Amino acid sequence: MFRKSILSKILGVVIAVAIIGFGGLIYRVIEQGKKNLLEERKRASELMAEPILESIYDDMLRERADIARYFIKGVQSIKGVERVQIIRSNGIEEAFQDFKTLKTVEKEYGKLKPEWTADHPDKQNNVAQGVDKPEFKEAVKLFNKGKKESVSYIEESVDKRLLTYLVPIVARPKCKSCHGVEQSARGVLMISTSLEDMYASSASNRERWLIYGLFTILSITVLLAFLVRGIIRPLQRLSSAAEDIANGNFKISVPVQTSDEIGRLSRSFNKMAHEVEVRTKELQKLSMAIEQSVNGVFIVGRNGVIEYVNTMFEQITGYSKEEMVGHDLRTFASEIMTKNEYEGLWKTISAGNTWQGSYKHKKKYGQPYWCNCLISPIKDKKENITHFLLIQEDITKKKESEERIQHLASYDELTGLINRTRFMELMDEWIAYAKTKPAIAGHPQTGALLLIDIDEFRYINDTYGHNIGDEFLRGAAKILGNTINDMAAQNIKRAKEKSIIGRLGGDEFAIFMSYTDVKETIDVVELIRKKIGSIHSFISASVQLTASIGIAFYPKHGAATKELFIKANAAMSQAKEAGGDRHHIYSPEDSYLEKMRSRFEWKGHIQKAIEEGRFEPWFQPILDLKDDKIHHYEALARMRSEDGKILLPGVFIDTAEIFGLIGTIDKIITEKVMKLQAETSRQKSSLAFGMNLSGKDLGNEELLSFLQSKIVETGADPSHLIFEITETAAVRDMDRAIKFINALKSIGCLFSLDDFGVGFTSFIYLKEMNVDYIKIDGSFIRRLNENQNDQLFVKAIVDVSKGMGIKTVAEFVENKEIIKLLKELNVDYAQGYGIGKPAPWKDL
Incomplete structure (x- = not known):
């Protein structure tokens, strides 16, 4: 309790100070009182000593020593006076208590006067009281040596305490007439008074002062408790609020009730709490961003020791935080660079510059991985480098995809x-x-x-x-x-x-x-x-x-x-x-x-089919993989033979291109599709359709004018018309292709790049063509659920396309398993027999 409460501490200190202060004061007062009483007693003894001394001088000169003796007895009867003694210069015998002096006088001067001997005591063993005290003996020595000032001291005995006052009896010139020998001191006057009443009074004063002191201390303590509590309570609220903030509760606010220092402290605390909340949230965001980063992050001290690694670093490398923190970066880097290379790296970042590079490293258990690494210095406000931030981007899959792409470019x-x-x-x-x-x-x-x-x-x-x-x-x-x-x-x-x-x-x-x-x-x-x-x-x-x-x-x-x-x-x-x-x-x-065989024959069949209107579009649905709804249809050219059979494009396309008939077929199919699109728009369904354009006529100005005019003539919505071209056709004459594409896109039409990935030159040119869709060639889709390499390739295409804002369509989708896998790979649309076979519009 005492350790935790400021109130207890303050009260404890105040009480201790008060006790010590009042104790000292009481002691000083009592001691001063004792001293004053002693001075009074000493003064009283001095006042008593003066007439006694004068009486001795006068009575002895008048040869009336008995009067002096009686006077001394009278003084002894005063209350508080314990003893009054005239002690001879030998410091032992008490004058007027034996006949030793009288006998000397008698011998010298003759018969004594009767009044001298009347009632005169004659002690056989005449030893004065108190002469055994060291203080007395020391005083006698001093008096015999000529000291004339009085001496006083306190005698302690078993039953009482006395104040003994000593004053020398100095020989005067007239004393020679009787004593004959001149001595400095003829004796000592001792007056001892009792101090018991003084000590009793002092004890009474001490008790009174103690009671007064305790009452005063208690009063001060109570008053101070109320005063301190008024200070402590706001501090307790601040302490409680600080604990809440430490536990993450930043919504706490301390009430400001005064305008004094406590009030100012409360306002400052609330402001500080808000700043702490803001900065803590910022730090939490930064911490979460680093901890949840898709890249490996670790922080290295100025001495090269690793101090932090995030979760992604652990996932990439297989090393735990405990295994990395506290180890030197040099050890970690030793497997990927030489000593000179590392020293060059360290020199670069120590100079405040950024270092970056790509390298192949090993995971904890030996598996290789590729990463891009960037190291940048962290500086304080004084631009001093304190740490280094290292960011590792795992590019293993990217490297594998590049290797896969390189492989597909040749295999x-x-x-x-x-x-x-x-x-x-x-x-x-x-x-x-x-x-x-x-x-x-x-x-x-x-x-x-x-x-x-x-x-x-x-x-x-x-x-x-x-x-x-x-x-x-x-x-x-x-x-x-x-x-x-x-x-x-x-x-x-x-x-x-x-x-x-x-x-x-x-x-x-x-x-x-x-x-x-x-x-x-x-x-x-x-x-x-x-x-x-x-x-x-x-x-x-x-x-x-x-x-x-x-x-x-x-x-x-x-x-x-x-x-x-x-x-x-x-x-x-x-x-x-x-x-x-x-x-x-x-x-x-x-x-x-x-050249001359069959092609001329087929040319005639194609021309006749054109004249008789036997070219027609069939439609294959394209599924939106996000909502499993049909997004649009691709119009596929079909030629109906004279006996009513439907012929696929592989039978007639090559010949039509050789003899320049493909453009006419494209016009027939696109016009029929535009009319159908306009009809669906009028019916409020407004479907979108894709149409194939032959690479032979891609860039043909006459075909471009035809398409532009038919869009206006049929009333088709250009934003629902998608023209498909093959990548090889587009690449063959890139400038004409781009010009053709831009001309139709300027009026709202869309473009799709067909058979994407076959030659794989498309990645080089894709960024130059402003297409909206790419159709991934079916050779990569048919066995997608069986072939990991196809999955990597498709993912690479999807990643590149999404980065360029291009939608992807998978061709030759034949089962639900492939559809599920396409969704996982983030392909946008799917087309194939697993979605629906081509059919005339009336059958759809």
């Missing part, structure tokens, strides 16, 4: 073979090398390009679905790889060493080999063709397929990659025309026949 995701772009790059490199060294060991540098197309592969997809089709393609890729590896058994070692295998797209593969003659080429080709026939052993469906293989030789048929591809493609077409399941070596007649 086919489905089969693992190199893609068309990389295949042609490697061929370019080989041809460039061959041109520098036309011959090796006397043999000319030759090569063979094989284009392999699976006959009737569309039948696999249409009958068994894309999953079986993909399985077949992987099996074909495996066959090709095994065949190249088996070439050693066929004594074709150079082919194995120099061969390039790739998937060009769809069901088309390519192999480039360096050979010395045609026979060895045909041996390899036939081996491949026969093994393709056994591919059913690699898939779960019971099918038997064949392959058509076109062959073009370097440098006989061409000295450039593109030229060899054209020739090999013509040869492959001839193999197909001849019934498939065979190979064909390019001849000059092949190109002509390929």
Whole structure:
């Protein structure tokens, strides 16, 4: 209680001070009273001594010593006087108490007077009282040496206390007449008075003063308690409020009841509490921001010792706070940089500069991770560096995505073979090398390009679905790889060493080999063709397929990659025309026949369908993955044959583009869609539609004018019209594409980039094209639920798109499992058979 209460402390101190003060005062008063009484008694003794001395002198001169003796007895009868003695100079005997003096007088002067001896005592053992006291003996010595001043002291005995007063009896000239010898002191007059009444009075005064003191102290204590309580209560409220603030309750407010120091203190406290609340909230926000940051954060002292790491740092590295705090940063950095590099880093940040870099580190249990690191100094108000702030951004997934993207730029995701772009790059490199060294060991540098197309592969997809089709393609890729590896058994070692295998797209593969003659080429080709026939052993469906293989030789048929591809493609077409399941070596007649056959025939079919109005849009729904509602429809061109069958675009698009008919088809489809959109707007449903534009006519001024005029003519809402273009078409002539896109967007139309990710050049140009949607190519979606790499790739596309404000659409979505995964990856929309198949508008 005493330790905790200020009131108790103050009262305790005041009471102690009062007790000590009043005690001292009482002591001083009582002692002063005693001193005064002693002085009075001493003065009284002095007053009594004067007449006694005079009486002795006078009576002795008149030879009446008896009168002096009687006078002394009279003084002894005074109240309080305990003894009055005339003590001879020897300091032992009391005068007038024996006949020693009288006998001396008698001997000297003759017979004594009767009055002298009357009633005169004659003590045989004459020893005065009090002569044994040291104080007396010391006084006698001083008197005998000539001291004339009186001496007084207090005698303590068992039953009483006395004040003894001594004064020397000094010999006067007339004394010689009797005594004969002159001495300084003829004796000592002792007057002893009782002090008991004085001590009794002092004790009574002491009790009275103690009672008065206690009453005074009690009164002061009570008064002070009331006064101090008035001060303590506001302090107690302040203390309670401070505890509330310490416990996080910042809404507390101390009432201001006075304008004195306590009132000013209360106002200052309330202001301070508000400031503490504001700053605490700011610190809490900063603390939460750091603790919940998506980046690893740690703080290092000026001495390089780690003082703090946040939760994300623990998650990234696997190290706990306890394992990191208190350790030197140098130890942590030693695995990623040399001593000189670390010293350079420390020198940079110690100079007040920021350091940043990317590096590969190891987690606690050895797993590698990539991070961007930024270190900046923390300074106080005087610009002195106190700490360093380190921020680690975990870029492991980003690095993996970049590596994945780099891989996809060169490799086919489905089969693992190199893609068309990389295949042609490697061929370019080989041809460039061959041109520098036309011959090796006397043999000319030759090569063979094989284009392999699976006959009737569309039948696999249409009958068994894309999953079986993909399985077949992987099996074909495996066959090709095994065949190249088996070439050693066929004594074709150079082919194995120099061969390039790739998937060009769809069901088309390519192999480039360096050979010395045609026979060895045909041996390899036939081996491949026969093994393709056994591919059913690699898939779960019971099918038997064949392959058509076109062959073009370097440098006989061409000295450039593109030229060899054209020739090999013509040869492959001839193999197909001849019934498939065979190979064909390019001849000059092949190109002509390929171009003149079927395409002219199909041109006529297309023209007639245009004239008879047999091109119509079919619509496939596109689902909004956020609310599971149809967001818009894509219009797909369909050609109705003369017998009423619906033909898919793959049958007529290539021919229409070659003969310049694609623009007309685009106009027919877009006009019909615009009319439908205007009709839905009038019906208050106002649906949005996507329409494909051929890359052939992208940037065509006449097509642009047509689209602009038809939007006005049909009354279609341009904000509900989405034009789709392929990435390859856009990239082919970027300037014209951007101009075309901007012209339609200026009136409110939207644009979508189709087949995104196939060539992967799109990331380079995407920021330059102001598109609203990108459609992720179906090759990355079909097996999304099975392939982790596809998921990483799709996530990379989504992240980039969202950063640029572009919506994403996933194509070829075939089941609910993929839909669920797309939602987790934050894809915006989905399209495919799992959502709905294309159908005429009347059926929807």
